[in-house]
Amino acid sequence: MPEQPPYLRIADVLRQRIADHEWAPGDRLPSRAQIAQECGVGENVVRRAQELLISQGALEGRAGSGTYVAAPRERVRVVRSSAREQPAGSPFRSDMRAVGRQGDWESRTEAKVPAPTEIAERLGIAEGEPCVRSDYEFLADGKPVQLSTSWEPYDLTAGTLIVLPEGGPHAGVGVVNRMAEIGITVSHAVERPEPRQATAEEASLLGIQKAALVTHIRRTYYSDQGRPVETADIVIPSALCEIVYEIPIGR
Template sequence: MSALNMPRADGRLPLYARLRDQLASRIANGEWSPGDMIPSENRLAEEYGVALATMRMGLKQLVDEGLLERRRGTGTFVKQPAFRADLFRFFHVHDVEDPDGPVIPESRILTRQEVDLPPEVKRAFGDDAGTRCLKLERVRLWAGDPLLFEEIFLRLPDFDGLMSLDPKEMGPLLYPVFLQEFGILISSATDELSFGTATSASAKHLALPADSPVAVIERVARNPVGRVIEYRRVHGRPERFRYRVTLGEQPT
């Protein structure tokens, strides 16, 4: 494959950036799955008809972005995604028996239905959004207490089969389900934090009085080529909210 004729490549980008996009597409399309070793730099450079240094620059971008990892003496691999309950970093929860361990909350899916695309979801999904999407409502609990209420919007027809999955077998995290059941890898997400007022649904499921203040998180999640896969709106109990940021270098 000639690099100058790579499909869907934006000719305005530097060649190494176009290579990065094409390699990311092969990950997104499932040609290389998490944990797979990809072909060597030499082989890829030959396949695309580019200089070895150019291919190395394209691969380095994917390594820097966390899509690939280099293993000394072995090769370059598609990085295994670290599925965690990242939204819980905004809330004060910890396991008494393992305070430094990962926070994995309980998850209960309340509803699943096909709906018209809300305007904010259509904006996030972009021009190829279509007119309908799959909407999930879910509550997240910690030690039996409701902490987050989530509205999750997913593309159709990408997730057509999700309606038939048994919620009890889906586990507490959705992204592993996306990968295992639908071959869709979530590689990045942007969370926007604000504060607002509970809706009737979030007040009910968070056991809050009507019109209570809530922490609001809006998430846009993307696959390796930057296509938006999920839009999520989260309401959280405000008394458990926390925000911590470190500025400057840490002492060693």
């Protein structure tokens, strides 16, 4: 039998120390240098062992802070469905309430950001035209489960109360409800999901292993006139979420 790779052996050691309650959920692990010295291996071996355990949900990495024992986490169900649009309030919060979680998010918005080539194509505008860009980190019970970057044509909402998705009286109610406030009826959305590996930045924000599997959804909302009114890149980590598509059947 071939000898077990060193990083797998160290992963077993760390897993056993957690099982023996040497470290409890939320505890910070000793530094890689300290673990490497204790186990007689290099720091790169410890790094690979920790990355494996992060991908398995036993550990979590926190950017600039270290590696911690993860609390047990069930995968969050994320429902993709037009039926989830609510007359008021956030579709994400509604989805989280449906599975017994507290939904919230953190966001950052910039106005008049020039549209990159792909975004311009998706919105049907010229490259470089100004857009409103919003970056979101969605949380379930305070833990990140989803990322999204949203783009809206600036000329569509400029001078209105909804120009900032997270500002004003209609903040946080979702694209469909916000657009309705300025007389635009969103009739449908198109989503293109595909699997890929997480980038280093995404992994850091989501607390998952670098290059872990995520689903990248390119979503575009269209008005009843056929105009794209918003497009977004949504990143959902496979280790933390299951994606369910709910398809209404017309009768």
